[in-house]
Amino acid sequence: MILTSDEQTMLKGREGVAKQKAMELLVKYGEALGAERMVNTNNVFGGVVAPIPFVRKFAAKVKDIDSIFSEFNLDSGNRVTIPQVKVFTCSFLNSLDPDHWQMMGANESTYKLQMRMEKFCRRIGINLTNTCAPYLVGNVPVKGEHCAWLESSAVVYCNSVLGARTNTEGWESTGAAMLVGKIPYWGYHIDENRLGTHLVNVDINLNSVMDWNLLGYYIGELVQEQVPVFKGVRSIPNLNELKSFGAALASSGGTEMYHIVGITPEAHNINEAFGNKKPVTTLYFGKSEREKAYNNLNSAKDQNVDFVTLGCPHYSIEEVWEVCKLLKGKYVSTNTNLWIFMSRPIKALADRNGYTEIITNAGGYIMTDTCPVYSQLYPKGTKVVATDSAKQAHYTPAVMGFETWYGSLDDCIQAAISGEWRGELK
Amino acid sequence: MKRIILYGRKVVGGYAEGEAIVTRDTISGWGGMNPLEGTIIERRHELRGQSFKGKVLVFPAAKGSSGWSNAFHVTRLAGTAPKALIINHITSKSALGAVVMHIPTVTDLNQNPLDVITSGDWVKINADNGTIEVIKQKN
Numbered sequence: 001m002i003l004t005s006d007e008q009t010m011l012k013g014r015e016g017v018a019k020q021k022a023m024e025l026l027v028k029y030g031e032a033l034g035a036e037r038m039v040n041t042n043n044v045f046g047g048v049v050a051p052i053p054f055v056r057k058f059a060a061k062v063k064d065i066d067s068i069f070s071e072f073n074l075d076s077g078n079r080v081t082i083p084q085v086k087v088f089t090c091s092f093l094n095s096l097d098p099d100h101w102q103m104m105g106a107n108e109s110t111y112k113l114q115m116r117m118e119k120f121c122r123r124i125g126i127n128l129t130n131t132c133a134p135y136l137v138g139n140v141p142v143k144g145e146h147c148a149w150l151e152s153s154a155v156v157y158c159n160s161v162l163g164a165r166t167n168t169e170g171w172e173s174t175g176a177a178m179l180v181g182k183i184p185y186w187g188y189h190i191d192e193n194r195l196g197t198h199l200v201n202v203d204i205n206l207n208s209v210m211d212w213n214l215l216g217y218y219i220g221e222l223v224q225e226q227v228p229v230f231k232g233v234r235s236i237p238n239l240n241e242l243k244s245f246g247a248a249l250a251s252s253g254g255t256e257m258y259h260i261v262g263i264t265p266e267a268h269n270i271n272e273a274f275g276n277k278k279p280v281t282t283l284y285f286g287k288s289e290r291e292k293a294y295n296n297l298n299s300a301k302d303q304n305v306d307f308v309t310l311g312c313p314h315y316s317i318e319e320v321w322e323v324c325k326l327l328k329g330k331y332v333s334t335n336t337n338l339w340i341f342m343s344r345p346i347k348a349l350a351d352r353n354g355y356t357e358i359i360t361n362a363g364g365y366i367m368t369d370t371c372p373v374y375s376q377l378y379p380k381g382t383k384v385v386a387t388d389s390a391k392q393a394h395y396t397p398a399v400m401g402f403e404t405w406y407g408s409l410d411d412c413i414q415a416a417i418s419g420e421w422r423g424e425l426k
Numbered sequence: 427m428k429r430i431i432l433y434g435r436k437v438v439g440g441y442a443e444g445e446a447i448v449t450r451d452t453i454s455g456w457g458g459m460n461p462l463e464g465t466i467i468e469r470r471h472e473l474r475g476q477s478f479k480g481k482v483l484v485f486p487a488a489k490g491s492s493g494w495s496n497a498f499h500v501t502r503l504a505g506t507a508p509k510a511l512i513i514n515h516i517t518s519k520s521a522l523g524a525v526v527m528h529i530p531t532v533t534d535l536n537q538n539p540l541d542v543i544t545s546g547d548w549v550k551i552n553a554d555n556g557t558i559e560v561i562k563q564k565n
Contacts, residue, residue: 168494170518
């Protein structure tokens with residue numbers, strides 16, 4: 001790689017060992033990619049690695065969070081003291097909700113470790129957004145801005161909806177990037193790689209989050225890590241629909257960038273979306289494709305739902321409002337738990353709006369900072385899960401082995417109230 | 427026994443040899459495999475329930491969560507990592523994963539490795555010069 005003088009200075013260790021380790025990792029990573037140089041970034045979405053069970057075992061053997069950060073965020077087996085972050089950094093999910101960890105079934109040692117990690121974040125200057133959707137809490141990169149973000153659903157939103165630029169980074173590359181403000185100039189940082197590869201003719205109306213989830217889940221599996229261009233979308237989607245859409249695309253496949261002709265910022269028309277390239281193939285999405293996606297997502301058989309989970313990716317305040325309209329004056333079944341996940345700033349707004357009271361009075365809970373399949377924390381005895389998120393429905397059976405129903409928000413709220421799954425594709 | 431030589435590009439250098447495990451399905455790191463067991467867990471994956479521990483993992487590409495590199499990072503520390511990777515197309519997830527696993531990795535081969543290599547074949551990887559020797563177990 002060709003390095004600038006400030007990059008070489010850090011690589012030689014003249015700004016300390018931590019920055020040297022960070023540059024060493026970024027150079028190895030850049031060479032692995034085949035990148036020619038680095039690009040400056042002032043927007044990192046990462047944090048300290050989450051205390052998953054393996055990290056907790058590791059933590060028990062080491063002295064401090066600096067040791068954990070060294071291994072899992074800088075790929076350094078030797079402990080280095082971590083300095084202040086160099087550039088603006090927001091944190092990804094925690095492993096638990098600090099206000100509900102006991103109810104979630106977390107143990108005290110995990111809670112204490114998580115709190116030590118938060119203290120470490122404050123010390124080095126990481127902003128504790130603790131969310132998978134940083135664009136809902138004020139981190140809204142500008143078109144063309146070079147970012148270093150992890151979280152596949154946030155990456156695809158950043159590239160496609162906002163027109164900012166990031167690859168799907170990991171804990172290690174974001175750990176390094178926050179200390180030095182650099183990331184390999186490769187992939188979606190470069191104009192030509194952002195052009196479409198596959199044309200998708202959408203031949204059905206898309207009227208809900210569910211419609212967008214099903215489109216994303218079906219097409220993600222077909223295009224994998226390439227760039228689909230959606231043509232024929234007849235109505236303008238809202239933020240919540242695109243948030244779920246990207247999450248679905250990036251779960252069944254690995255989509256990091258898409259275009260919707262006439263809607264997303266780099267696709268005013270089909271020529272702009274493809275540039276001088278021709279689509280490698282043309283795909284179709286209509287009624288039977290929608291049905292196939294729905295059937296692939298629904299792996300459950302038992303209609304007795306123990307647990308309804310909403311908020312994947314983390315809910316916006318509009319989605320909390322939608323829940324309240326359906327739930328007001330109703331009661332969650334005694335056989336079922338309803339947990340709704342969001343970031344802490346959105347929860348603060350829900351508190352102020354009276355939404356938290358509506359949800360709590362109905363027997364549901366607002367949870368912050370984490371999500372079930374990520375924390376692997378569920379109400380005791382959970383066997384059958386229902387969710388309105390294609391992403392959550394994709395990962396839950398694999399990670400937890402639970403039977404999982406996927407449906408609309410209305411299907412999920414009705415399941416929470418009756419304790420039974422009655423959802424069907426309409 | 428038939429021997430085939432493939433040429434590609436180094437992602438991570440080093441030498442390793444071992445038994446191949448081959449899939450035409452893309453691999454999700456976090457949420458698609460169990461790093462403590464070294465097994466694929468995705469519900470509709472052709473390798474579901476199978477282990478890649480100590481083997482040469484041959485696959486078309488990564489997919490899914492950005493936890494890819496961390497999940498494979500954990501396999502190195504847990505002793506369940508593959509011995510080497512052969513990947514048709516790399517992106518940031520698999521490139522970073524290969525770097526933090528510290529295992530020889532090759533991509534951009536002159537023939538499609540999924541057509542040439544079958545599970546059970548013995549594969550020698552010299553990642554520094556991008557050379558792969560495949561010793562077919564069945565012709």
